[in-house]
Amino acid sequence: MTTEDSIEYVEVITQYNILLCRLCPAGVRPGEGIERHLRDEHQVKGRILREIIYQYSDAALNDPVTGTLPEDGSPAIPQLPVLGGFSCDDCRFFTKARDNVVRHRKSAGHDGPGGWTQVDMQAWSKGRYARYWRVEVQGSPGTATAEKKSAIEEAIEGVEKELKAEQAERLRKGDCEEDIDRDSSWVKRAQWVRHFRSRDLIDIHDAAQWVRAKKASVGRVKQEEQDEEAAREQAALTRLGESFDREVARCCHRLECVPTESLQWLQSISSTAPSGQPFRVKGQESSMTKYRSVGHRYLGFCWRAFQMGREEASTRLAIEFTAEQWGLLADIESELGLGSGLIQTPGSGLTQEGPGSSDSDGYSADDDSVSTGAHQESIARLDQAVFRLIMASVKQQVGGKVYVSPLLSFCAALGIRRQPLGFAEPHLYTGLLAAILWWSRLFFLEAFFAGEPADIEMVSPEMALRFREEHATWLCAGTHTPVSSIIGWMAYAKGIRRSTAGRASVRWSEDRETLYQHGEAIVVADFKRTAQELVVKGEAILNQLLSSRWSHVSGEIDMERIADSMIRVGAGQSFATNEKNSWLQPGAGKVMRLLGSQIWDGVRSRWKAGAVKQWLRRLRRFREQLLVATHVWAGQPGRGPELTTMRHCDSWQLLRNVFVVGGAVLIVTDRDKMKAIRDNGHKVARLLPDRVGRMMVAYITWLLPAEQALRRVAGFPDPQEAYIEFL
Helix, strand or coil: CCCHHHCCCEEEECCCCEEEECCCCEEECCCHHHHHHHHHHHCCCHHHHHHHHHHHCCCCCCCCCCCCCCCCCEECCCCCCCEEEEEECCCCCEECCHHHHHHHHHHHCCCCCCCEEEEEEEECCCHHHCCEEEEECCCCCCCCCCCCCCHHHHHHHHHHHHHHHHHHHHHHHCCCCCCCCCCCHHHHHHCHHHHHCCCCHHHHHHHCCCCCCCCCCCCHHHHHHHHHHHHHHHHHHHHHHHHHHHHHHHHHHHHHCCCHHHHHHHHCCCCCCCCCCCCCCCCCHHHHHHHHHHHHHHHHHHHHHHHHCHHHHHHHHCCCCCHHHHHHHHHHHHHHHHHCCEEEECCCEEEECCCCCCCCCCCCHHHHHHHHHHHHHHHHHHHHHHHHHHHHHHCCCCCCCHHHCHHHHHHHHHCEEECCEEECCHHHHHHHHHHHHHHHHHHHHHHHHCCCCCCHHHCCHHHHHHHHHHHHHHCCCCCCCHHHHHHHHHHHHHHHHHHHCCCCCEEECCCCCEEEECCEEEEHHHHHHHHHHHHHHHHHHHHHHCCCCHHHHHHHCCHHHCCCCCCCCCCCCCHHHCHHHHHHCCCCHHHHHHHHHHCEECCCCEECHHHHHHHHHHHHHHHHHHHHHHHHHCCCCCCHHHCCCCECCCCCCCCCCEEEECCEEEEEEECCCCHHHHCCCCEEEEECCHHHHHHHHHHHHHHHHHHHHHHHHHCCCCCCHHHCCEC
C-alpha cells in the first residue's frame, strides 16, 4: 500500500448529510452513485472501494443534485471551494460569468441597468449539475461589507453557539441514564447504556471503522504529522486485513476435510441437536466480502486499543483484554513493525521498500533472497498471531459482566450509528453479528483440527465426538461465552423484528399523485417520465448498434411466431438456438453485415479495431440501460442479485431465466431471502412490455453473439467463460 492510498477519499458533511468526495471536492450522489463516481472519476478500486461502498451505500444520505441547498448567506463550508460569481438582484439567479447574468436579466425582463451583485458562492456539484448558493466569507472582496453587529445580536449569537456546542457534546455521549421512560427494550437487553456510561460514543464508533476520515487541522506541520500518522495506520490496517483474509482462505479448506455431520454440529446453536444444514461458505461473494470486512474492523478496533495502552483503551473505548489477548496484540504489533517495509526517513515521512531492496552499496542476489525469506516468515508469524487472537477472543468465559470480552465490546461498538445518530436498530445490527458468528465458527473448526491430515477419511469417530464436546463447550447457547451472548442477542433481535414488523414506510398523498417513502416524495408523473425515458434511450443506443436500422429490424421480429419451451432444452440452448426460429437469423452475422464498412476496412481487408472498441463500449451502455429498464418495467422489482444473475440459456445444471411465451418475453427467477437455508427458492415470473421485450430478443439473438465475434476478430479478450451464459 503506497502513501497515496492512505489519503481519505470521502467524508460526510453532517450538517447537511451530504457525502463529499475529498478528491474533487464535490458532493457524491448516494447509492450506486458512490461506486460510479469513485471508480469512473478517480479509478478507486479494490478493498478501499469495497469498504467505502459497504460503509456508505445504505446510509440515509441526501442527494447533492436534488436535495435542499443551504440557505443563502450561510457560512462557507470549509471542505468546498469558494467561487467568485454574480447574482441577480431581482431573483435567485447565480452564475460564474458576468455575461450570463447580463443575458439573464434581459431574457427575464428585469428592468433597469446593472441589477446584479458580485458574490461568493458554493455548489455541491460541478458542470451541468451545479446549483449555487451565496456564502459569507470573512474579508472576501466578493462579499458586501456587513454592518456592525449590535450588542444584542452578538449576545444572541454567543448563547446560540454555546448551546449548540453543549448539544453536540451531549449527543456524542448518548443517554447516560436508564429509566422506563428512556430505555429501548433492545438497547436494555444489550446493556449498551450501562456499558458505555458517559464515554464519547463517536470516538468509539470511529475506532470500530475500517476507513476513517482525517481530522480537520490547521497548519502545514500539523497536517503533515496527521498525514504521516494516517499513512502508518492505513499500512498497519491493510496488513491486518490481508492477514485475516489469508487465514479465512486457509480455514475454508478445512470444510472439505471433515464429515458433514461435524459441519452440521458446527452450524447448530444447540448442544443436543445438529443443524439441518451444514456450515459452509456463503454463496454470494458480496456476503463473504461483508463478513470479512467485519473481521477487518475487529482487528482494527483491537489494534487501535493497543496503541492507546491497556488502561486508556478501557477508559476511552470500554474494551478489556486478558493477559493472553494483550500479549497476542503485542506479537501482532511486533510483526507489523518488522514486516511492513515502511521505513521512516528524515523529512520524507514514509518510504515504501519491498523485500530485498537496497542502497547504492549494493546487495547480492543472496541478500535479496534472504530478505524475501525473512519477509515471508514475518507474514507467517503475523497470520499465526491473528489466528490465535481470534481464537483467544472466541474461547473466553463470560459471566454477568459480558463486556470483559473484547469481542463483545466490539459488538457493542458496532451498535453505534453516526448517520442517523443513535444506537442501531435490530434489523440493521443482526447482519453484523451473523458475520462474527460465521468466522468464529470457521476459525474454531480449524483450531480443533489443526495438525490433522487434510483428508476426510482420516477423521476418526473419537475425534468427531471430541469436536462435538468442544462445540458444546464454546459455541452453543447457554455456555456463557462470547458466541453464546451473540446467539442470545440475535434471537432477541429476531423477536423484536417480528413484533415491530409492518410499520408503514410508504404512504400516498391525498390526490394519489405522490408517493412518500421514508419521508421522500416520489411524484408519479416524474416516475412515469423516467421509466419512459429508459426505453427511449435504450432504443436510441440499440439503433446505433444496428447502424440506424433498429426500426426496420424491430418490424421484422414477429413475437407471436417465436417458438420456445418452458422446459430445459440443454446446456447453451435457448429460443435463439431453436431451429423453428431460424427465420430470425440468429448469430453475429446479422449485426456485422449491418455495420459493414463501419467496422471493416475494405482497402486493407482488415477489421477496424477502433470502431469495434467503440461498438463494444456502446454495447456496454446498452446492457446497463436494458438492465434498468427490465428492473423497472418487469413488474415488482427483483430482490438482491435476482436480475443480475439471469441466464439467457440453459447451463449444465440450471434452467435459463428468459423465455418467449405467447408473443411476450417472460422472465422467471428463482430467488428469495431463505434460499441459502432451504437450498431452493421461490419461482417469480415477470412479463416485459413489448418494446422492452423486443430489445431483449435482439440482445440475446444478435448482440451477444456479435460481441463474442467482434472481440475475437479485433483481438480483444474474450468474455470470461464462466459468465457467457449470463445476461
